[in-house]
Amino acid sequence: MAADFNWAVGGEAGDGIDSTGKIFAQALSRAGRHVFTSKDFASRIRGGYTAYKVRTSVDKVQSVVDRLDVLIALTPRTIEENLDELHEGSVIIYDGERTTMQDVEIPEEMIGLDVPLKSLAEEAGGAIMRNVVALGAACEVAEFPIENLDSALEKRFKDKGQKLVDNNKEAARAGQSYVAEEYDHEFDYDLETTDEDYVLLNGDEAIGMGAIAAGCRFYAGYPITPATDVMTYLTGRIERYGGHVVQAEDELSAINMALGAARGGARAMTATSGPGIDLMTETFGLIATSETPLVICNVMRSGPSTGMPTKQEQGDLNGMLYGGHGEVPRFVLAPTTIDECFWKTVEAFNLAEKYQLPVYLTADLSMAVTEQTFSPETFDMDEVEIERGKVVDETTIDDHMSDSGGFQPHEITDDGISPRAFPGTADGAHMSTGLEHDEQGRRTEDTEMRVEQVDKRNRKVETAREREDWSPREFGDADADTLVITWGSNEGALAEAVEFLDEEGIDVRVLSVPYVFPRPDLSDDVAAAETTVVVECNERGQFADLVEHDVLERVDRINKYNGVRFKADELADDIKATLAEGVEA
Amino acid sequence: MSSDIRFTDFKSDKQPTWCPGCGDFGTMNGMMKGLAETGNDPDNTFVVAGIGCSGKIGTYMHSYALHGVHGRALPVGTGVKMARPDIEVMVAGGDGDGYSIGAGHFVHAVRRNVDMTYVVMDNRIYGLTKGQASPTSREDFETSTSPDGPKQPPVNPHALALASGATFIAQSFSSDALRHQEIIQEAIEHDGFGFVNVYSPCVTFNDVDTYDYFRDSLVDLKEEDHDPTDREDAKDVILDNEKEHQGVIYRDESSVPYHEQHGVDEDMSVLPDGAPESATDLVREFY
Numbered sequence: 100m101a102a103d104f105n106w107a108v109g110g111e112a113g114d115g116i117d118s119t120g121k122i123f124a125q126a127l128s129r130a131g132r133h134v135f136t137s138k139d140f141a142s143r144i145r146g147g148y149t150a151y152k153v154r155t156s157v158d159k160v161q162s163v164v165d166r167l168d169v170l171i172a173l174t175p176r177t178i179e180e181n182l183d184e185l186h187e188g189s190v191i192i193y194d195g196e197r198t199t200m201q202d203v204e205i206p207e208e209m210i211g212l213d214v215p216l217k218s219l220a221e222e223a224g225g226a227i228m229r230n231v232v233a234l235g236a237a238c239e240v241a242e243f244p245i246e247n248l249d250s251a252l253e254k255r256f257k258d259k260g261q262k263l264v265d266n267n268k269e270a271a272r273a274g275q276s277y278v279a280e281e282y283d284h285e286f287d288y289d290l291e292t293t294d295e296d297y298v299l300l301n302g303d304e305a306i307g308m309g310a311i312a313a314g315c316r317f318y319a320g321y322p323i324t325p326a327t328d329v330m331t332y333l334t335g336r337i338e339r340y341g342g343h344v345v346q347a348e349d350e351l352s353a354i355n356m357a358l359g360a361a362r363g364g365a366r367a368m369t370a371t372s373g374p375g376i377d378l379m380t381e382t383f384g385l386i387a388t389s390e391t392p393l394v395i396c397n398v399m400r401s402g403p404s405t406g407m408p409t410k411q412e413q414g415d416l417n418g419m420l421y422g423g424h425g426e427v428p429r430f431v432l433a434p435t436t437i438d439e440c441f442w443k444t445v446e447a448f449n450l451a452e453k454y455q456l457p458v459y460l461t462a463d464l465s466m467a468v469t470e471q472t473f474s475p476e477t478f479d480m481d482e483v484e485i486e487r488g489k490v491v492d493e494t495t496i497d498d499h500m501s502d503s504g505g506f507q508p509h510e511i512t513d514d515g516i517s518p519r520a521f522p523g524t525a526d527g528a529h530m531s532t533g534l535e536h537d538e539q540g541r542r543t544e545d546t547e548m549r550v551e552q553v554d555k556r557n558r559k560v561e562t563a564r565e566r567e568d569w570s571p572r573e574f575g576d577a578d579a580d581t582l583v584i585t586w587g588s589n590e591g592a593l594a595e596a597v598e599f600l601d602e603e604g605i606d607v608r609v610l611s612v613p614y615v616f617p618r619p620d621l622s623d624d625v626a627a628a629e630t631t632v633v634v635e636c637n638e639r640g641q642f643a644d645l646v647e648h649d650v651l652e653r654v655d656r657i658n659k660y661n662g663v664r665f666k667a668d669e670l671a672d673d674i675k676a677t678l679a680e681g682v683e684a
Numbered sequence: 685m686s687s688d689i690r691f692t693d694f695k696s697d698k699q700p701t702w703c704p705g706c707g708d709f710g711t712m713n714g715m716m717k718g719l720a721e722t723g724n725d726p727d728n729t730f731v732v733a734g735i736g737c738s739g740k741i742g743t744y745m746h747s748y749a750l751h752g753v754h755g756r757a758l759p760v761g762t763g764v765k766m767a768r769p770d771i772e773v774m775v776a777g778g779d780g781d782g783y784s785i786g787a788g789h790f791v792h793a794v795r796r797n798v799d800m801t802y803v804v805m806d807n808r809i810y811g812l813t814k815g816q817a818s819p820t821s822r823e824d825f826e827t828s829t830s831p832d833g834p835k836q837p838p839v840n841p842h843a844l845a846l847a848s849g850a851t852f853i854a855q856s857f858s859s860d861a862l863r864h865q866e867i868i869q870e871a872i873e874h875d876g877f878g879f880v881n882v883y884s885p886c887v888t889f890n891d892v893d894t895y896d897y898f899r900d901s902l903v904d905l906k907e908e909d910h911d912p913t914d915r916e917d918a919k920d921v922i923l924d925n926e927k928e929h930q931g932v933i934y935r936d937e938s939s940v941p942y943h944e945q946h947g948v949d950e951d952m953s954v955l956p957d958g959a960p961e962s963a964t965d966l967v968r969e970f971y
């Protein structure tokens with residue numbers, strides 16, 4: 100693996116940290132380099148520490164590591180916050196003229212580059228461009244051709260006029276020349292470019308793109324971190340395909356609107372985060388009982404209650420599996436990578452309609468706000484298939500009538516799946532309800548019909564287990580004695596951790612599971628392993644509990660719940676420690 | 685749509701379990717007649733209701749229907765209409781459903797001006813839970829949960845609607861069959877959110893707001909010097925606490941429904957076999 104380069108810009112919220120980081124990430128991706136970004140942010144608009152980190156390599160990068168090579172520090176706290184990741188020879192770019200940075204002490208073993216960011220920006224046309232001056236300085240340090248930065252600046256500012264683009268280019272060059280002229284130093288970096296062609300996107304965007312590709316035409320949601328980007332993405336885009344986004348008055352309304360659209364025959368979706376899921380739970384039962392296909396996206400954050408809205412956690416799994424009163428089947432899909440966010444979204448819509456039930460599509464904060472580079476072919480639209488399941492029309496509806504001539508939307512069938520009629524279908528008029536109902540959808544308290552309908556709904560799950568592929572993804576050493584199981588966004592860090600472990604002669608087999616319910620049968624895999632470790636970002640080990648339940652065997656657990664995602668090197672150490680404990684025992 | 689549709693085509697084969705004499709019978713008949721008279725048929729109509737006596741209406745009518753959760757029928761209706769601008773959407777609720785648990789949704793549905801008809805069966809009491817005070821109960825109305833009266837003023841739904849930017853506000857009385865039907869028809873024909881509060885007496889639990897009370901006190905706006913297109917006139921009627929009115933209180937003739945404002949005109953149930961042809965553009969945007 101080629102050496103990777105780790106860069107960050109940090110300051111106070113409102114300092115333009117996000118756009119600065121994004122411009123650099125885009126410059127790298129446009130230069131044919133792989134990029135993986137991560138964000139540290141607080142739940143406030145202005146003030147408070149915030150940072151945007153970029154890891155880049157010519158090889159694929161899919162996680163963060165405990166290492167920073169170049170840091171643009173707009174505040175002293177930026178240095179404090181990142182001391183652990185800075186190392187001997189790390190470069191810190193700062194503006195010593197800035198009041199708050201005048202007394203800053205750069206640790207001895209590091210290289211401080213005092214660049215008058217604001218003054219140089221003012222000369223180029225405006226103080227606001229000081230971050231771009233810093234980017235230019237970073238390009239010089241990293242020996243990264245500044246033309247790539249130009250290209251990213253053009254993308255960013257072209258709508259605001261050529262003058263602004265030119266000023267920004269000039270600002271970048273001012274930063275670059277300043278470092279070249281003032282610091283006679285050979286830095287160790289040489290960010291080569293390639294001819295590769297990459298796209299850069301985050302998990303929320305991949306979900307939104309997947310939804311449009313899959314034919315989602317109606318979205319209703321209520322803003323909540325970290326799910327809002329899904330709505331932001333769809334707004335203004337879904338209309339091109341005849342769709343519409345409603346910003347509802349609350350989550351209760353959002354899910355009911357989506358339910359209405361789904362009953363109308365549209366592919367519909369809502370997205371929210373934990374607290375919003377709680378509000379939607381009442382209607383969730385109605386969706387499941389009325390057998391309405393709906394995709395409910397839960398971008399998890401740290402809970403319970405308002406918890407830590409801007410921090411990572413995978414704590415809602417039990418809520419999605421068991422939430423709501425009574426017993427109703429639902430599917431829970433959990434993409435494990437950003438590109439899978441796209442494909443699992445497509446799959447979620449197909450599963451929802453084929454099996455006529457609500458599908459939870461769950462991502463987590465780390466995946467939602469993280470950007471990663473992909474070949475455009477990763478999202479091959481020709482591969483998207485749309486399966487609408489048992490939809491009847493005027494010619495087929497006659498096969499699904501009761502003796503008295505009423506359409507039977509809850510017909511008792513062997514596979515548990517009943518016919519569906521969209522409004523407007525002649526002779527299809529029927530009622531849907533959250534009350535227990537007969538085959539025609541009419542309320543019943545008949546004990547036999549109750550049991551038949553419950554069994555019918557559950558039979559769909561068995562049908563799905565047989566008909567669909569619920570396999571996990573496997574990597575590492577297939578014959579290793581150590582089996583590591585994970586779900587959600589930890590896959591990337593784990594994939595790199597396996598490489599670190601391999602270098603030390605430790606063999607590990609990994610199963611990354613994108614299906615929580617139904618889920619693959621892992622009992623043979625666990626039985627074949629000497630040690631099984633389940634890795635997840637929560638305290639209880641909710642997925643580990645499921646594995647134990649399924650395989651009737653104890654498993655080891657690695658849990659992280661401090662609000663920060665797993666890092667590849669850290670995870671490798673955790674796995675080593677778990678194995679060492681096992682040996683001692 | 686067929687021209688020989690009769691209102692009985694909107695009747696289901698289920699016998700209503702409403703109490704004998706319930707105002708909801710008349711309310712529902714007017715809705716069915718209104719739908720038939722305006723050229724709709726059951727296969728092109730979607731009726732949404734929530735919970736309570738009013739919520740049962742989808743069971744007794746024949747159409748595409750959803751019996752949802754308490755207070756949230758309006759968002760469901762919004763979703764149906766956005767997905768299917770070609771379908772006639774009617775939402776029914778009670779005073780508890782609409783002005784208590786669903787009050788937030790009511791305000792926002794009104795201001796969105798979604799093209800649907802919202803019929804509230806207002807009996808000024810909670811019936812199905814056996815006689816508790818509702819948001820429209822009088823301040824001194826004694827019930828099991830308000831032995832000395834609720835001691836809070838009733839909600840004025842029309843004022844709430846007008847303040848929220850309503851484009852059609854009306855009131856009718858379920859027992860005055862012809863006028864009720866006429867008003868419902870006007871609401872259906874209105875381009876936008878057609879709101880009709882219907883006095884629909886509860887004969888079991890409300891011995892104050894009775895048929896006789898409404899019959900004696902109702903003033904028909906048709907017989908008054910009332911201009912429904914004049915917002916100031918509407919305001920005066922709505923804030924007049926001394927009288928009970930029936931008729932169209934306000935109608936904005938320049939109303940443009942939400943889906944038209946947003947350029948939504950496609951039947952969203954129709955999809956291509958795979959991703960839309962231009963979908964590769966979506967990927968290129970991330971370059």
